[in-house]
Amino acid sequence: MDLRIIAYVIGMALSIEGILLVVPMICAIIYGESLFPFIFTGIICLALAFPFIKVKPAAGSLFSKEGYVATGLTWIALTFTGMLPFLFSGSIDSVYDAVFETVSGYTTTGASILTDVEALPKGVLMWRSFMHWIGGMGILVFMLALVPFTGGTQMNIMKAESPGPSISKLxxxxxxxxxxxxQLYTALTIATIIILIVLKMPVFDALCITFGAAGTGGFSVLNSGCASYTIPQQVVITIAMIAFGVNFNFYFLLFIKRSKLAFKSEEVRWYIGIIVASILIITVNICAKGIYSSPLIALKDAAFHVGSIITTTGYATTDLNVWPNLSQGILILLMFIGACAGSTGGGLKVSRVVLLAKSYKRELAIALHPNIVKKVHMDGKAVEESVLRNTGAYLFVYLVIFCVSVLIVSLDGESWVTTFTAVAATYNNIGPGFDVVGTMGNYSSLSDLSKVVLSLDMLIGRLEIFPIMLLFARDTWRKF
Amino acid sequence: MNAVIVGCGKVGTELAKTLVNDGHDVTVIDNDEKALEQAAEAIDILPICGNGADINTLREADLKNKDIFIAVSPYDELNLLACVIAESIGTAKTIARVRNPLYSKETEFLKQKLGLSKIINPEHAAALEIFKLLQYPALTRIDSFANGKVVIFSVHINKDYPLLGKNLQEVREITGCNILVCAVERGGDVIIPSGNFMIEEGDEISIVSTLDEMKDFFKFLKVKNKPAQSCIITGGGTIAHYLTDMLLKKGKHVRIIEIDEGKCLKLSEIFPEAEVIHGDGTDKAFLMKQGLGNVDAFVPLTGIDEENIISATFAKNVSDAKVITKISRTDLNDVMDELHIDSAVFPKFICADIIAQYVRAQSNGVGGNVETLYRYLDNRIEILEFKAKEDRELMNIPLSRLGAKLKDNMIIACIIRDGAFIIPSGVNMIKENDSVIIVTTHHGISALHDILK
Incomplete structure (x- = not known):
């Protein structure tokens, strides 16, 4: 393994992080807050990065293995530097809590240990939300856009950082x-910010909420979450969340005016289908149970939370703990399905679920006609067997990690709903679960051990398991 | 520029690498997903799995917005069809690889009728390169510029050459020839030498001069450089076909050894003057029986690189024949230097070079476009010919005044003005309509203006 190129990638990412600290710094200047936490963090980032990027290593040694390891280590490095503003500003005292909050930010989870968000300085809040935006599309993808690498090997970084079963270039x-x-990401983000400002949301809220929606993160800036925003604002947030959960290939195809091909995407169709079906069922369910008197408000809340959960954002406008079991159950299922591959969302990804369903259908056919030769199709094309194999293996490892995490977190002795949804909501990068960790609660009451496990889960979930798990495999570090 | 390549074989991959290094965006289409994956791992390309002659695949490749379409799949017919379809749905210039000798006679006709921009035939180009080397057996490589008036050739320096221990300034004085040593390979390194560079044994030097000067140079060296009169070719494939044709037209004696009887019959049908022998061209005793000991040239052209290399090394040991080997693989060229085989010809590289030259000529830069492009010494050196056009920063300024503004690792090897060959010194200047030959280690220079820093 070539450690020098890995160090170079990490160094580059750290220096980009250092420079991006300018955003919360501007915010702190506007609100007349102390600049010290950001300046000091920025200096530390650049100082750490300097020895790594001083010499540019020879090109071409960034193979698949280096791509995974570099991605995994970069995200860990970013976590430990990204948490410094929280500690320096005194917003968070415990290192465990700071790590949890930062990982939650970068992985676009949005799970928080803070009990009173409104008490934090605006600059720190801005940094918290801005981390969502950076983590959504990926800081290494950002780096690739800026720093020239030679050879075809950059794809190994992009593959390691971008979610989905098969990553292709545009x-x-x-x-x-x-x-x-x-470019697409920024354009959509700016459009959302402008619409929210036009709808009279305060500029600071509009920025933070949009960063959260764009990265499908979910940190809000008010203790009430999104409940105190007006109905039109909530509708815009709903649409924005759902839009950022769509595969970005879709927007690219629209952009180059090949909408026919764009709408052919099975994943996007399934995604929309699942959303519409879930909204309808939940609306009927919560209306029938008499929680809402107005069906339109019920529809708005159902749409908001379905959009918020399936895209793994995690914004909330109401306390979901009072919703009926069926509605809660659907939302928990949506946690696992997640958004589209190639979007900023987390979870298993719609395309994986569709592939698994289709392989199951094929297995049925094989059971009936043992000699049948059948290929699984997606978007009108036969799917490579290696992709199917990978998807099956992914599901297995995914479930194993999930179960182990649930067992460890259960040591805290919280209710099963809390334990189960805490893991599901962090692992799939959503944020709030149910019960204690529900939309109106937070993660502060969990033990430090649980916080560490959940932090790891968030990283593993965001990077889709392999970049983090490979760090623990002995073969990764062997010379030969 | 945006290029589409159909076919992800050795030529396609080599070509993709060349074009990407030259700064173009490349999409590669092939049926074989594995091959695409491997290529995409090493080169920054967009791989698309599908048939290159399928309209839907070409639409997926966004052909409407591409500038150049190159079909180099193994099948001539598919290449031609793909180009015809590409021609009809986009505005890209189309290039097809066509290898079959039957079609190659109709190249101009096909090109015009099907609306192609270029048809390339790497086998024919390889045969031509071998043929040229057989004219001058003392060389390891020779290429020409300005319609053949100027040549660049490479020589391996043996221990009995009177040039040993002389610097390049002295070389010009003692030989009395108007030549310029423009590149030297020594122990794996490539050097663009200056006047005080000392020649050593084992160097491979590349020289720019005219054909006549080259002949005088070899007269001075007292090295035999007369065209080979007789030639043994092993393997009766496409290159052998073209080469035999060329040699027979010059009245040379050609003996082809081919292991497949059917192919032998076919060859003897086409070339009644050639001696076609049915037998194993890799068998030592058999080769000796066929006169390897006394022949002027031995050219192994079988389909298997390893056999070509083995019989070439053997031939080098038992005879004084000029040996020229064909190598299909593209990853062996640095190993070849160690083997002391006279010359090796790489059809895949030739093909990539031809297309790279075409693409660069299209790029419409300032100060004149690339007319000819050769890449020497494992592609580490590029030799380019430009036709100089109006450029105030460059033209009519003595080179000594231009000096500091020119790129490093680059020399202006010669200027051809109204047919006269000039090796430029500080007082010379580039004028409009000159042919200028540049030797450089930089890659991707596509206009004469690019030689400035």
Missing amino acids: VPRAADSAKVLY
Whole structure:
């Protein structure tokens, strides 16, 4: 393994993080708050990065293994530097809590240990939300757009950081693909911010809420979450969340005016289908149980939370603990399905679920006609067997990690609903679960051990298992 | 520029690498997902799995917005069809690889009728390169510029050459020839030498001069450089076909050894003057029986690189024949230097070079476009010919004044003005309509203006 190129990637990512600290710094200047936490963090980032990026290593040694390891280590490094503003500003005292909050930010989870968000300085709140935006599309993808690497090997980083069973480029060059992704991402983000400001949301809230929705994160800036925003604002947030859960290839195809091909995407169709079906069932369910008097308000809340959960954002406008079991059950299922591959969302990804369902259908056919030769199709094309194999293995490891995490967190002795949804909500990068960790609660009461496990779960979930798990495999570190 | 390549074999991959390094965006189409995956791992390309002659695949590749379409799949017909379809749905310039000798006679006709921009035939180009080397057996490589008036050739320096221990300035004085040593390979390194560079044994030097000067140079060296009169070819494939044709037209004696009887019959049908022998061209005793000991040239052209290399090394040991080997693989060129085989010809590289030259000529840069492009010494050196056009920063300025503004690791090897060959010194200047030959280790220079820093 080539450690120098890995160090270079980490160093580059750290220096980009250091520079991006300018955003909360501007916010702190506007609100007349102390700049010290950000300046000091920025200096530490750049100082740490300097020895790594001083010499640019020779090109071409960034193979698949290095891509995974570099991605895993970069995210861990970013966590430990990204938490410094919380500690320096005194917003969070415990290191465990700071790690949890930072991982939650970068992995676009949005699970918080803070009991009173409104008490935090605005600059720190801005940093918290801005981490969502960076983590959503990925800081390494951002780096690829800026720093030229030679050879075809950049794809190994992009593959390791971007979610989904098979990652493809949009345009021939990896650097250009990264640029296109960030251009689309930025354009959609700015559009959302402008609409929210036009709808009279305070500028600070509009920025933070949009960063959270764009990265499908879910940190809010008010203790009440999104409940105190007006109905039109909530509707816009709903649409924004759902839009950022769509595969970005879809927008690219629309952008280059090939909408026919874009709408052919099975994943996007399933995604929309699942959302519509869930909204309808939940609306009927909560109306029938008499929780809402107005069906329209029920529809709005159902849509908001379905959008919020399936895209793994985690914004909330109401206390979901009072919703009936069926509605809660559907939302828990949506946690696992997650958003589209190639979006900023987490979870298993719609395309994986569709592939698994289709392989199951094929197994049925094989049981009936043992000699049948059948390929699984997606978007009108036969799917490679290696992708199916990978998807099956992914599901297995995914479940194993989930079960182990649930067992460890159960040591805290919370209710099963709390334990189960705490893991589900962090592992799938959603944020709030049910019961104690529900939409109106938070994670502060959990033990430090649980916080560490859940922090790891968030990282594993965001990077789709392999980049983190490979760090613990002995073979990864062998020379040969 | 945006390029689409159909076919992800050795040529397709080599070509993709060249074009990406030259700064173009490349999409590669192939049926074989594994091959695409491997190529995409090493080169920054967009792989698309599908048939290159399928309209839907071409639409997926966004052909409407591409500038160049190159079909280099193994099948001539597919390449031609793909180009015809590409021609009809986009505005890209189309290039097809066509190898079958039957079609190659109709190249111009096909090109015009099907609307192609270029048809390339790497086998024919390889045969031509071998043929040229057989004209000058003392060389390891020779290429020409400006319609053949100027040549660049490479020589391996043996221990009995009177050039040993001389620097390049002295070389010009003692030989009395108007030549310029423009590149030297020594122990794996490539050097663009200056005047005080000392020649050593084992160097491979590349020289720019005219054909006549080259002949005088070898007269001075007292090295035999007369065209080979007789030639043994093993393997009766496409290159052998083209080469035999060329040699027979010059009245040379050709003996082809082919293991497949059917192919032998076919060859003897086409070339009644050639001696076609049915037998194993890798069998030592058999080769000796066929006169390997006394022949002027031995050219192994079988389909298997390893056999070509083995019989070439053997031939080098038992005879004085000029040996030229064909190598299909593209990853062996640095190993070849160690083997002391006279010359090796890489059809895949030739093909990639031809297309790279075409693409660069299209790029419409300032100061004149690339007319000819050769890549020497494992592609580490590029030799380019430009036709100079109006460029105030460059033209009519003595080179000594231009000096500091020119790129490093680059020399202006010669200027051809109204047919006269000039090796430039500080007082010379580039004028409009000159042909200028540049030797450089930089890659991707596509306009004469690019030689400035």
